[in-house]
Structures are given as C-alpha cells and as structure tokens.
Amino acid sequence: KLKLKLLLKLKLKLKLLLKLKLKLLLKLKLLLKLEIKLKLKLIFIVILEQKVN
Incomplete structure (x- = not known):
C-alpha cells in the first residue's frame, strides 16, 4: 500500500511538472x-535612418 501511495504522489508531481x-x-x-x-x-x-542619411 505504501508503494501505491508513493506512486500516486509521483504521478501527481509529474502532472504538475x-x-x-x-x-x-x-x-x-x-x-x-x-x-x-x-x-x-x-x-x-x-x-529608415539609412534612407535619411
């Protein structure tokens, strides 16, 4: 379950990035x-300047 939470967090961060x-x-x-x-x-x-000169 911890891994899943980490994965979700990572995915969210990726989306934000x-x-x-x-x-x-x-x-x-x-x-x-x-x-x-x-x-x-x-x-x-x-x-323009060149034309004037």
Whole structure:
C-alpha cells in the first residue's frame, strides 16, 4: 500500500511538472514573438535612418 501511495504522489508531481513545463513553453513562445517584433522594429528603424542619411 505504501508503494501505491508513493506512486500516486509521483504521478501527481509529474502532472504538475508537465503543466509547469507547458506554461513555460507558452511564455517562451510569447517571448520569442516579442523578440522577433522588436528585432523587426530595429531593422525598420535602421533602414529608415539609412534612407535619411
């Protein structure tokens, strides 16, 4: 019976970890999107500056 309880606890922890992982992955995706947008803006600004000069 002890082993069963331990197994259940482990499974619960695994589920929690998976959820955390998913959340982190989502945040990472968001961060990547933000980063890409920022880089695009930077490139745009650089191009604009070159045109002005």
